[in-house]
Amino acid sequence: MVITIDGKKCEFAAGQTVYEVAKANGIYIPVLCHHEQIKPVGACRVCVVEVEKARSLVASCAMPAEDGMVVNTNTPRVLSSRKLSVELLMTQGHHKCITCESSGDCVLQDLAYSLGVEAPRFEEPAAYRELEQANEMIVRDMNKCVLCGLCVRACNEVQVNQVLDYTGRGPTAAVGPAFGLKYEDSDCVFCGECVRVCPVGALFEKQGRFQGRGDDLEKVRNTCAYCGVGCQLDVNIKDNRIVKITTPREDAPAPNYGSLCIKGRFGYDFVGHEDRLTTPLIRVDGELKEATWDEAILYVADKLNTIKKEHGPDAIAGLSSARCTNEENYLFQKFLRAVIGTNNVDHCARL
Amino acid sequence: MTNSITDLGQADCFLITGTNTTENHPVISTFIKRAVTQRGAKLILVDPRNIELGKFAAVWLRQKPGSDVAWINGLMNVIISEGLLNEKFVAERTENFEALKETVAKYTPEYVEKISGIPAEDLKKAARLYAKSGASAIVYAMGITQHINGTDNVKSLANLSMLTGQIGRPGTGVNPLRGQNNVQGACDMACLPGNLPAYKKVTEAADRKPFEDAWGVALPDKPGLTIPKIIDGAGKGTVKALYVMGENPMMSDPDLKHVEKALANLDLLVVQDIFLNETGNLAHVVLPTAGWAEKDGTYTNTERRVQRIRKTVNAPGESKPDWEVITLLANKLGAGWQYASAQEVFEEVRKVTVSYGGITYERIENVGLQWPCPNTEHPGTPILHAAAFTRGKGLFSVCEHIDPAELPDSEYPLLLSTGRILYQYHTATMSRRSKGLVSRTPQPFVEIHPDDAARLGIANGDRIEVSSRRGSIEVVAEVNGRCDKGVVFIPFHYSEAAVNRLTSAVFDPVANIPEYKVSAVRIKKVA
Numbered sequence: 115m116v117i118t119i120d121g122k123k124c125e126f127a128a129g130q131t132v133y134e135v136a137k138a139n140g141i142y143i144p145v146l147c148h149h150e151q152i153k154p155v156g157a158c159r160v161c162v163v164e165v166e167k168a169r170s171l172v173a174s175c176a177m178p179a180e181d182g183m184v185v186n187t188n189t190p191r192v193l194s195s196r197k198l199s200v201e202l203l204m205t206q207g208h209h210k211c212i213t214c215e216s217s218g219d220c221v222l223q224d225l226a227y228s229l230g231v232e233a234p235r236f237e238e239p240a241a242y243r244e245l246e247q248a249n250e251m252i253v254r255d256m257n258k259c260v261l262c263g264l265c266v267r268a269c270n271e272v273q274v275n276q277v278l279d280y281t282g283r284g285p286t287a288a289v290g291p292a293f294g295l296k297y298e299d300s301d302c303v304f305c306g307e308c309v310r311v312c313p314v315g316a317l318f319e320k321q322g323r324f325q326g327r328g329d330d331l332e333k334v335r336n337t338c339a340y341c342g343v344g345c346q347l348d349v350n351i352k353d354n355r356i357v358k359i360t361t362p363r364e365d366a367p368a369p370n371y372g373s374l375c376i377k378g379r380f381g382y383d384f385v386g387h388e389d390r391l392t393t394p395l396i397r398v399d400g401e402l403k404e405a406t407w408d409e410a411i412l413y414v415a416d417k418l419n420t421i422k423k424e425h426g427p428d429a430i431a432g433l434s435s436a437r438c439t440n441e442e443n444y445l446f447q448k449f450l451r452a453v454i455g456t457n458n459v460d461h462c463a464r465l
Numbered sequence: 466m467t468n469s470i471t472d473l474g475q476a477d478c479f480l481i482t483g484t485n486t487t488e489n490h491p492v493i494s495t496f497i498k499r500a501v502t503q504r505g506a507k508l509i510l511v512d513p514r515n516i517e518l519g520k521f522a523a524v525w526l527r528q529k530p531g532s533d534v535a536w537i538n539g540l541m542n543v544i545i546s547e548g549l550l551n552e553k554f555v556a557e558r559t560e561n562f563e564a565l566k567e568t569v570a571k572y573t574p575e576y577v578e579k580i581s582g583i584p585a586e587d588l589k590k591a592a593r594l595y596a597k598s599g600a601s602a603i604v605y606a607m608g609i610t611q612h613i614n615g616t617d618n619v620k621s622l623a624n625l626s627m628l629t630g631q632i633g634r635p636g637t638g639v640n641p642l643r644g645q646n647n648v649q650g651a652c653d654m655a656c657l658p659g660n661l662p663a664y665k666k667v668t669e670a671a672d673r674k675p676f677e678d679a680w681g682v683a684l685p686d687k688p689g690l691t692i693p694k695i696i697d698g699a700g701k702g703t704v705k706a707l708y709v710m711g712e713n714p715m716m717s718d719p720d721l722k723h724v725e726k727a728l729a730n731l732d733l734l735v736v737q738d739i740f741l742n743e744t745g746n747l748a749h750v751v752l753p754t755a756g757w758a759e760k761d762g763t764y765t766n767t768e769r770r771v772q773r774i775r776k777t778v779n780a781p782g783e784s785k786p787d788w789e790v791i792t793l794l795a796n797k798l799g800a801g802w803q804y805a806s807a808q809e810v811f812e813e814v815r816k817v818t819v820s821y822g823g824i825t826y827e828r829i830e831n832v833g834l835q836w837p838c839p840n841t842e843h844p845g846t847p848i849l850h851a852a853a854f855t856r857g858k859g860l861f862s863v864c865e866h867i868d869p870a871e872l873p874d875s876e877y878p879l880l881l882s883t884g885r886i887l888y889q890y891h892t893a894t895m896s897r898r899s900k901g902l903v904s905r906t907p908q909p910f911v912e913i914h915p916d917d918a919a920r921l922g923i924a925n926g927d928r929i930e931v932s933s934r935r936g937s938i939e940v941v942a943e944v945n946g947r948c949d950k951g952v953v954f955i956p957f958h959y960s961e962a963a964v965n966r967l968t969s970a971v972f973d974p975v976a977n978i979p980e981y982k983v984s985a986v987r988i989k990k991v992a
């Protein structure tokens with residue numbers, strides 16, 4: 115089956131939406147309330163397109179492609195509708211990009227800029243809401259919320275934690291845990307999926323606040339340090355310091371496709387912790403004293419030599435670690451087997 | 466895991482047992498929860514605790530801790546007697562069916578109810594669901610293995626999957642969830658006393674040969690000691706030196722008093738770690754290492770996927786990556802190793818480890834590969850045993866129920882299970898140094914059933930002394946309905962209340978896993 119988008123003939127499979135077909139064919143349609151892992155709702159109207167023979171503009175994220183359909187994604191009518199939607203979204207809150215954590219990485223900011231919104235035609239609301247920042251992990255700044263609902267849907271559809279919901283209507287409409295509870299007082303498990311999908315700066319990582327944003331940050335892909343799921347995540351650094359952990363908003367790889375749990379997303383501050391060991395230690399007169407690498411390695415090598423000579427290699431044993439890398443575990447057992455000459459090597463797999 | 470994490474999402478039915486997945490493998494639990502809520506998959510939960518996944522379960526079987534062989538045999542009894550077995554699969558792909566049939570014959574639902582406390586009708590319902598669903602996946606973790614008969618528990622689950630042919634296809638399989646980030650890799654790399662890399666046997670000359678050639682030395686042919694035997698050896702003086710890399714036996718091993726005495730008896734205790742942990746405090750030499758995000762390398766996850774970690778920030782002070790430290794020491798002892806990077810070590814790994822042969826740093830730059838992956842054209846293996854089992858035909862093992870080693874009695878009337886919680890990790894050297902995690906669960910606690918609490922005059926938040934025959938610890942009471950009456954649960958993350966002061970050093974004879982899920986304790990309020 116074929117549809118035509120901006121003059122280009124595009125093959126598609128049953129069930130694909132116009133937005134998905136366009137994306138697969140390299141045709142850009144902006145979206146805000148849409149996410150590839152979440153059922154589309156077509157609420158923000160940013161993704162509208164013109165479909166030939168249809169009277170009104172349609173939300174491409176929710177529109178199933180049909181054979182023979184002819185679609186245009188950037189006619190003047192589309193652009194002016196899109197611009198109006200963005201101006202309305204902007205004036206739902208207070209968008210002070212100067213100190214926003216999302217600046218440089220914000221769907222709304224990008225939209226306003228690319229659509230050339232000089233200044234929104236509408237007034238901002240008068241009330242400014244207190245930031246919710248009592249817990250150690252997630253800050254909520256509802257002044258920047260555009261009510262796209264992605265956090266609610268991610269919490270329910272992706273993580274199935276069933277914590278967030280829509281509350282109120284009209285001017286009091288909001289998102290959050292039931293009964294207006296704070297995250298920390300609700301059943302929230304701080305997986306941070308809501309932070310990941312939020313297209314703006316309404317939800318962000320507390321420990322990264324004012325530590326760096328946008329292009330200041332270098333992202334290095336790593337595998338989570340905690341459990342055996344092996345989630346892929348991006349360590350965001352600035353000046354040799356971890357600022358925060360993120361995952362790609364879309365197109366994230368297996369095995370976790372962008373989802374994490376509290377440990378992976380917020381459990382990283384052990385890395386630069388002040389308790390870290392910084393130098394070898396040797397016990398002298400019952401106390402551990404600082405030593406150089408040369409001294410420490412020599413001490414261990416001498417002792418191992420003596421013990422091996424007097425008692426044989428099987429008087430030596432090693433415990434390896436399920437937290438070290440494959441390379442390190444490989445060398446560790448090779449060391450005991452090929453250098454010491456014993457099979458006394460084990461690790462904590464059973465504990 | 467025989468299957469993949471992504472693949473779990475395709476199951477029509479889950480049999481989940483001995484894993485508190487939402488807390489210990491949270492992201493895997495999302496695949497399960499989505500399958501249930503969005504695709505209508507059915508979840509059978511078998512767990513003594515009323516865990517979060519219970520909310521999603523079609524049936525919840527609350528077995529008595531230590532009765533796993535009984536209820537699994539019971540499921541097979543129902544499946545055979547109701548003719549729900551996969552006869553074609555049994556005939557073509559398995560051996561020893563008659564012996565299995567004979568053994569499970571006596572595990573009628575009524576008999577199993579007596580041992581496990583699971584109502585006979587619920588057991589039948591679960592058996593039908595598992596056997597009749599198009600694709601049923603078994604998912605388990607330490608709740609199955611940390612018993613004196615843990616090996617039998619695992620074999621029984623394998624029996625169940627073969628009996629119904631629920632293996633070797635998408636959405637099926639027997640899927641153990643490995644607890645730590647690289648426990649799979651540490652096993653693959655043969656940090657095990659009887660193995661060489663890729664599960665070759667140290668006792669087989671033909672298995673040793675390629676490694677002797679590659680490493681240029683003759684290798685010892687006698688299997689080495691497991692952790693408990695190493696600790697015993699240290700206590701007895703037959704083990705004189707112990708080298709510990711990134712481990713903390715002073716927290717993680719059973720009967721800590723015994724461990725402490727044994728370690729104090731060593732001539733040399735070397736501890737190589739990122740923090741000075743409880744074991745390091747007893748060491749003669751402590752070597753500081755680079756940790757996660759401070760070095761290059763690979764981890765292998767629970768679905769056998771080999772993935773990268775990368776040097777992202779500098780390690781503090783003088784600390785060095787573990788591979789560098791071992792190389793320094795090996796060379797001081799005359800080994801002449803020449804590794805300039807983790808990648809060079811990996812290149813050697815893949816030369817000597819057939820299942821890793823096709824995996825290179827380049828190939829896993831963006832997405833990891835699942836072993837077996839024997840050559841660089843091979844796409845990796847998401848599902849094991851699709852056409853045949855490793856040994857050819859799948860062998861039904863015959864397992865009988867046995868009681869746990871230490872059951873509650875009049876002196877120690879409560880049954881203690883230990884485990885992990887969402888907000889902490891293992892011996893907590895990492896997680897307790899993380900503000901966010903600490904803020905969620907700052908102190909050690911014990912979960913108690915409201916009836917037991919009422920009987921003992923205990924209220925939520927009271928300080929409680931928990932004692933076993935081996936020691937006692939102080940924790941805070943959390944009175945809730947998660948444990949059954951007569952059962953208490955304590956996480957093992959807290960050094961000030963190390964629960965392994967209470968657990969007993971009794972082990973599964975084959976796998977040498979301690980029975981952490983069952984010990985007898987008593988509790989009282991601290992005045």
Ligand code: SF4
Nearest residue numbers: 209210211214220315
């Ligand atoms: S959310 Fe986006 S538009 Fe709003 S202040 Fe932040 S960067 Fe600017």
Ligand code: SF4
Nearest residue numbers: 269302303305306308
């Ligand atoms: S952190 Fe996770 S559980 Fe908490 S509200 Fe966000 S998505 Fe839901």
Ligand code: SF4
Nearest residue numbers: 259260262263265312
């Ligand atoms: S908090 Fe973010 S994700 Fe949630 S509704 Fe508001 S803008 Fe959307």
Ligand code: SF4
Nearest residue numbers: 338340341345375378
């Ligand atoms: S993010 Fe959570 S689920 Fe994923 S690997 Fe880390 S600890 Fe495991």
